[in-house]
Amino acid sequence: MNISSLCSRVRMPMILAILSIMACKQGPKYAGPLSPEETVKTFQHADDIRVEVFAAEPWVIDPVSMEFDEQGNIYVVGMRDAYKPDSVKGKGRIVMLRDLNDDGRADTAIIFADSLREATSVLPWHGGLLVAAAPHIYFMKDTTGDGRADLKEILFTGFFNKNEEAQITNLRFGIDNWIYANNNGQAGKVTFSRRPESDSLSMKGWDFRFRLDRNQFEATSGRGQYGLAMDDWGHRFYTQNAEHISQVVIQKKYLDRNPFLPKGSRKALQNISDHEAEMYQLTPAPWWRAERTRQRNQRFRENGLPETERAEGRFTGGSGGTFYEGELLPAGYYGNIFTGDVAGSLAHRDVLRRIDSPYFKAGRAPGELDREFIASTDSWVRPASFTVGPDGSLFMIDMYRQHIETPLSIPQELQKGMDFDAGDKYGRIYRIVGKNAPPLKLTNPDLRNADGSKLVSLLAHRNQWWRLQAQRLLLERQDKSLLPEVLTMFRTHPDARARLHALYVIEGFNLLTAELVKQAAMDKEAGIREHAAILSERFPNCRTDLISLTKDADITVVFQATLGLGDFTGGDVTTALAEVMSRQGASPWFRTAVLCAPAGTAPDLLTALYSSGNFFNDTASWKSEFIKDVAGIIRQRNQSAEILSLEAFENILKVSGHQTWIQALEKGKSDSLVASKK
DSSP states (O other): HHHHHHHHHHHHHHHHHHHHHHHHHHHOOSSSOHHHHHHTEEEEOOEEEEEEEEETTOOOOOOOOEEOTOOOOOOEOOOOOOOGGGGGOOOOOEEEEEEETOOOSSOOOOEEEEEESSSEEEEETTTEEEEEOOOOOOOEOOOOSSSSOOEEEEEEEOOSSSTTTSSSSEEEOTSSSSSSOOOOOOOOEEETTTTTTTTTOOOTTOEEEEETTTEEEEESSSSSOEEEEETTTTTTEEETTTEEEEOOSOOHHHTTTOTOOGGGGOOOOOEEETTTTOOOSSSSSOOHHHHHHHHHHHHHHHTTTOOOOOSSSSSSEEEEEOOOOOSSGGGGGGGGGEETTTTTEEEEEEEEESSSSSSSEEEGGGGGGSSSSSSEETTOEEEEEEOOOOOOOOEEEEOOOOOOGGGGSOOGGGTTTTTTTTTTTEEEEEEEETTTOOOOOOOOOOOGOOOOOHHHHHHTOOSSSHHHHHHHHHHOOOGGGHHHHHHHHHHOOOOOHHHHHHHHHHHHHOOOOOHHHHHTTTOOOOHHHHHHHHTTOOOOHHHHEEEEEEEEOOOOHHHHHHHGGGGOHHHHHHHHHHHHHHTTSHHHHHHHHTTTTTGGGSHHHHHHHHSSGGGGGGGHHHHHHHHHHHHHHHHTTTHHHHHHHHHHHHHHHHHOHHHHHHHHHHHHHHHHHHHHHO
């Protein structure tokens, strides 16, 4: 054996040993798991709350949502096929949790349904559960009493199902008797098994809602990903990854009234955060994300681009936005919206406040300006969603996984060493309450067997969970003999929330009248007047009430009344819309509300504005924009009578020498001609 060969044979083991030692010194790229009790100790939060383990593996695995039914039964959806290849999908499971020894912690689980593909959400309905599991929404029910679903009906099908992070989810029963769901704007052609004669519904760009009591279904405004919150008045907020809290401001049905709306006026949604995407996580970015960010920033610099990407400290996995309406957190938490960030291992809190606009603003609480509601140093914590129990506890659902990103988002070379199954035997649910709250005692509300009068009384319960359960059960039962009791609540109850629930129980009974809507329009609570504006659209003789509501002291009521007037025509409607434009036209939202209405895009509206004597007194840019849009819509509608009226109005402007407005009209007509040729 020659010397060089011997040296090579000696060097190789030494090199391997050195590399092994270096790897040990660097440590693993990704941390390992902790026990549930150890994880709770890593939580940093305010001194006035307490966090405790309610459920953990093996009873819950990969949990993504949890709901209580009217009996107090707890159903947890486990997405056990998350991030798995298509060939092994279909391992999702819904379990019903039990606390047999009454110690406030789940100690057994009954499998309600299994072999589900990417199930995400459930909602109690008619003694069973509605289940979102793309491409379907099911109705499942246990009819034998063994705790397992033996009835499985596909109600809707055709939803997008190519990415578990962006599929149909978040089933929510709304105060307006519609059931809402997030669709993330994904494309799909949805059909309804109970109405096979109906055309398929295109879902691209929209969320979804339906009513099983009337066999209705439709696309609705929204692009919620995972997280859907509705406040006491039915305002809808959603979570969309990097936008942790946005609000639906205009419903799709209003935009659809005008197929010629300018693209810039079709906005229906608003990011309402006043602190943008900033978050205060305690975990470092995972190695793959840090490396991907480093590579991207290097490319930005090499190409002379000003962009800079951050690997941490920004919302990228916002999830589970939930409205808190219980009483076991301190009083200041009521009405807050809680959102997790699965990438940041934290729970964020937003406080809603009214502003001079048709939407809210969401801001940090005073004590959380530089920290989060809850943040963990355990990088496996993945707060996917929240729910509020009948007792008022806030529950945080934690998938507890090493990785929480779809492989579709990670470059192939950075996936080396990543085990996307790490954590598929874990899952945690935490109970969050005030520091001095009593221990959890799971109760059986037994609302399924409650008599109708009891359910009516619960419409006035201090917690939203009870009110919504009672309203849903009354809707399901359709016991119209209860009408006198419901009417009394609507007319006399001191809690405005109870009055609103009662109004929609009457609506659900199909007993709503114009007279009741007129009474609601005069209610002292703005939230009820807002819904009166919505319901007025159904009754022609409520037109004058809508016109009156356009002068309401509350801007949200004015906005909804303006939208509602779009279903009516007439000189009084045109005058009312012109007055709204004069008062609120600087807001693009109000301009859209007017442009949605046939009366709001007619030459008569321009004449009414001109006759008012003040609209054309200044040349604000938004006024030119509005006149341009009206002229463009009239030209695209191409109705000869309207075009002649528009030309007559332009001649008036020419005589008066209003060059700015003439230019706006001409530009609108010119742009519409270009648009019509495309």
